Amino acid sequence: MVALIHRAEYAQYDFGPxxxxxxxxxxxxLDLLGELGVDLDPVQAPAATREEILTxxxxxxxxxxxxxxxxxxxxxAEAFGLGTPDNPIFPGMDLAARWLVGGALHGARLLMSxxxxxxxQLGGGLHHAQRNRAAGFCLYxxxxxxxxxxxAHGWRVAYLDIDLHHGDGVQSxxxxxxRVLTISLHESGHYLFPGTGHIQExxxxxxxxxxxNLPFEPFTGAEDYLEAFDTVVxxxxxxxxxxxxxxxxGADAHFADPMGDLxxxxxxxxxxxxxxxxxxxxxxQGRLLATLGGGYDAQVVSRVWTILALTLLDRPLPEALPxxxxxxxxxxxxxxxxxxxxxxxxxxxxxxxxxLRSHHNRDMVSRLLDALARYWx
Amino acid sequence: xxxxxxxxxxxxxxxxxxxxxxxxxxxxxxxxxxxxVMEGGRLVGVLTDRDLRWATSALCPEPRKLEDPVRxxxxxxxxxxxxxxxxEDAARIMREHKIGCLPVMDGxxxxxxxxxxxxxxxxxxxxxxxxxxxxxxxxxxxxxGELARLTAFLAERHVNxxxxxxxxxxxxxxxxxxxxxxxxxxxxxxxxRQAGFRILWPRPKPWSR
Numbered sequence: 310m311v312a313l314i315h316r317a318e319y320a321q322y323d324f325g326p327x328x329x330x331x332x333x334x335x336x337x338x339l340d341l342l343g344e345l346g347v348d349l350d351p352v353q354a355p356a357a358t359r360e361e362i363l364t365x366x367x368x369x370x371x372x373x374x375x376x377x378x379x380x381x382x383x384x385x386a387e388a389f390g391l392g393t394p395d396n397p398i399f400p401g402m403d404l405a406a407r408w409l410v411g412g413a414l415h416g417a418r419l420l421m422s423x424x425x426x427x428x429x430q431l432g433g434g435l436h437h438a439q440r441n442r443a444a445g446f447c448l449y450x451x452x453x454x455x456x457x458x459x460x461a462h463g464w465r466v467a468y469l470d471i472d473l474h475h476g477d478g479v480q481s482x483x484x485x486x487x488r489v490l491t492i493s494l495h496e497s498g499h500y501l502f503p504g505t506g507h508i509q510e511x512x513x514x515x516x517x518x519x520x521x522n523l524p525f526e527p528f529t530g531a532e533d534y535l536e537a538f539d540t541v542v543x544x545x546x547x548x549x550x551x552x553x554x555x556x557x558x559g560a561d562a563h564f565a566d567p568m569g570d571l572x573x574x575x576x577x578x579x580x581x582x583x584x585x586x587x588x589x590x591x592x593x594q595g596r597l598l599a600t601l602g603g604g605y606d607a608q609v610v611s612r613v614w615t616i617l618a619l620t621l622l623d624r625p626l627p628e629a630l631p632x633x634x635x636x637x638x639x640x641x642x643x644x645x646x647x648x649x650x651x652x653x654x655x656x657x658x659x660x661x662x663x664x665l666r667s668h669h670n671r672d673m674v675s676r677l678l679d680a681l682a683r684y685w686x
Numbered sequence: 687x688x689x690x691x692x693x694x695x696x697x698x699x700x701x702x703x704x705x706x707x708x709x710x711x712x713x714x715x716x717x718x719x720x721x722x723v724m725e726g727g728r729l730v731g732v733l734t735d736r737d738l739r740w741a742t743s744a745l746c747p748e749p750r751k752l753e754d755p756v757r758x759x760x761x762x763x764x765x766x767x768x769x770x771x772x773x774e775d776a777a778r779i780m781r782e783h784k785i786g787c788l789p790v791m792d793g794x795x796x797x798x799x800x801x802x803x804x805x806x807x808x809x810x811x812x813x814x815x816x817x818x819x820x821x822x823x824x825x826x827x828x829x830x831g832e833l834a835r836l837t838a839f840l841a842e843r844h845v846n847x848x849x850x851x852x853x854x855x856x857x858x859x860x861x862x863x864x865x866x867x868x869x870x871x872x873x874x875x876x877x878x879r880q881a882g883f884r885i886l887w888p889r890p891k892p893w894s895r
Contacts, residue, residue: 329870387846390818394844394868437818444818445869474869477818500887502869504815528892564893567872572893657893 311622312419314412315339315351315431321405322432324397329568329605330446335432337611337638342618344631351431354415356407357454361414365453365482367441371403374448378403390443406448409433413451416598417458420553427589427597429621431614434557434602436476437503445474445502452600453482456555459598460488464552467593468492469542471581472559472602473569475506479557480520485513490521490549492542494534496562496571497524508677511684518684521545524673526666527570531577533670534562538584540674546592548685554593556585559602560613564657567605572660574652578613582620597621607641612650626650689776690769692808693790693798699724700733702757706742709733709756720787722796723760729789729796731760766791767800773808776800812851819848820871823887824878825859826852833862839881840866845874861886 320332343349362371373389377398386392399405409432416428436452437445452468456479459466468483470476470493483489491512498504512520523537546554560578562571573581589597599621604610612630619626627650635646660666699722700709709721713735723731733756741750741759750758767776767788776788780802790798826832833852840847846867855861868874875885 393846394870498815500821502820502871503818504820504865505818527889564891568869569872570888570891660892 311427311429312416312425313347313349313351313429313431313618314354314416316353316408316412318356318405318408319412319432321401322409323405324399324446328397328446330603331607333641334604334607334610335601337607337641338614338618339431340637341611341615341630341634344634345615345619345627347618347622347624352415352419354412356404357410357414357449357451358407361454361458362407362410362449364457365440365450366438370441374406374443375403389441390439395445396443396448402448406435409435410449410451410454413455413598413600414458417455417553420596420598421459421462421464426595427586427621428599429618430598430600431618432601434472434559434600436470436472436479436557436559436602437474438478439481444478446603447478450478450482452476452479452555452557455598456483456489459553459555460486464488465549466490466553466555467546467549467551468555468557469585469588470494470557470559470602471562471585472557473561473566473571474502474559474603475522475524476557477503477505480506480510480522483516484520485516487515487519489516490519490545490551492521492523492545494523494538494562495525496527496529496569499524500527501569508673508680511680518681519549521677521681523677525571526669528572528660528662529666529670530564530572530660530663531574531580533667534571534573535577535580535584537670537674538581541677542584543588543591546588549592551593553596553598554585554589556597556599557602558582558585558599558614558617560604560610561602563604563606563609563613565606565609568603572657574656575609575612575616576651576654579616579620579626579651582617586620607638608643608647611638612647615650687773687808687812688769689767689771689773689788689790689800690798692773692776692804693769693800694804695790695798697722697789697796697799699796700756701725702730702760703755705753706738706750706756706759707752709738710752713738718801720799720801721756722764722789722799723756723762724796728794729764729766729791731757731762732764732787732789733760734786737761761785764789768792769797773805777805780805812849815848815865817848817865817867818869819865819867820869821887822864822866822871822875823885824862824864825855825884825886826862828854828858828860832860836862836878836883839878839883840864843874843877859884
């Protein structure tokens with residue numbers, strides 16, 4: 310009852326050799342899963358159509374992506390977030406992004422038809438893409454297209470985002486929508502991209518109180534993160550009682566990630582993944598649609614997402630990484646390749662200032678809950 | 687930023703002979719707290735909700751009645767500002783006089799009103815995040831060309847700057863806070879460090895040292 314969604318065409322979503330969002334990360338992950346005995350016969354979903362993209366994106370924006378994708382030059386590209394260091398233009402990018410959207414959308418359809426209870430798309434998670442703008446490596450918002458289809462089916466949808474960065478695209482696309490609850494845990498926008506995701510962003514109109522943000526201080530570790538998660542997420546889901554839980558399972562909140570400053574370990578990710586599965590059972594009738602997301606240290610993301618996949622598949626986690634896999638990917642694994650699935654314990658020495666950080670993180674959570682009380686009661 | 691870009695217009699005004707009750711109705715129905723008082727096309731004072739509350743309070747030595755005219759309770763002479771004055775002047779005048787609004791006068795003509803809320807909106811606009819961006823904080827030496835060196839470095843890498851805020855640091859540096867349109871801020875900061883810039887954020891990770 311678990312569907313893995315992937316196809317070779319996902320590798321076409323490639324901004325070039327210098328870009329951090331490289332498809333090599335996916336290849337390493339698939340190889341590791343195969344090496345660990347996961348039967349890799351993933352569901353191959355069709356690409357999303359233009360019409361399906363237009364359920365959340367502006368026609369003018371899609372038209373520019375299509376033109377650039379064909380190799381035409383457009384002087385207004387940068388106004389749409391395209392042709393920037395984050396979102397370079399590459400031929401075929403329209404279709405490359407539609408493959409990923411198609412995967413998430415197909416996952417949603419498997420849930421709606423009742424064919425599956427749990428779906429994991431091995432790819433995607435393009436949560437920064439906005440209605441009329443590319444941002445943060447994201448062209449089309451696969452999660453939002455899937456959520457839109459689930460909402461059109463009559464379902465209430467809870468969206469949970471554990472990527473290092475605020476899930477701004479998904480949040481803003483459903484900010485006023487009272488059938489969608491969005492919860493994002495991330496490093497504070499005071500410091501990190503995209504700069505939003507503050508606790509005051511609570512949703513608009515009838516959806517006030519249905520947009521939740523937990524912005525953590527830089528260098529926040531597993532303990533604070535999981536404490537905040539446990540304080541807010543279960544009660545939010547219990548209150549909202551969704552038909553389905555959609556998760557962006559980015560791996561870049563790991564301490565070794567080169568993009569940001571949160572300090573989760575693989576053990577913390579395992580705890581998170583188990584909580585997510587448990588919450589889907591308790592509050593979303595067991596229905597879970599998960600995608601990957603950010604995560605830019607190849608050896609870290611392979612391990613974190615292997616933990617995610619094995620957890621959703623109800624399979625035990627091995628202790629050691631297969632030597633054959635380490636050998637094959639040695640050039641990408643760095644000077645001292647990991648030999649175990651989990652991080653060493655402790656993964657790093659105690660951090661200075663952790664008391665102050667915990668204090669600040671707890672205050673953030675209680676301010677958020679105080680603000681929510683008047684909308685939830 | 688100039689006052690004319692921040693002010694509100696058209697302005698709701700009240701004549702000095704109107705009653706305090708009428709003024710009170712305007713405050714509550716329109717949701718504002720300041721009324722310029724106009725007599726024969728001339729600004730003669732400002733009635734604030736604080737003026738009104740004090741004048742009608744039992745604590746006031748000579749409490750006014752609700753039928754009394756606005757003239758009896760308004761603040762005067764009015765302190766005003768020119769539409770072409772900059773935001774910093776408006777903020778300084780309001781701070782010095784501890785007042786909450788400035789009627790905006792173009793010569794003898796009332797063309798708008800600027801309140802403390804408009805100044806806060808401006809602060810949010812100047813410091814806030816309007817596009818997806820990352821924070822980059824640099825301590826620049828206080829001498830000509832330093833900011834240019836920084837912005838040229840970013841321009842070479844095609845990194846768009848959404849906003850820049852600078853303020854003097856305690857020890858002779860110019861703290862420069864930028865919001866830049868790139869999520870790859872750590873690699874960028876590393877390059878800047880190697881080029882000799884003093885980067886205050888992002889900091890090296892404590893566990894990687």
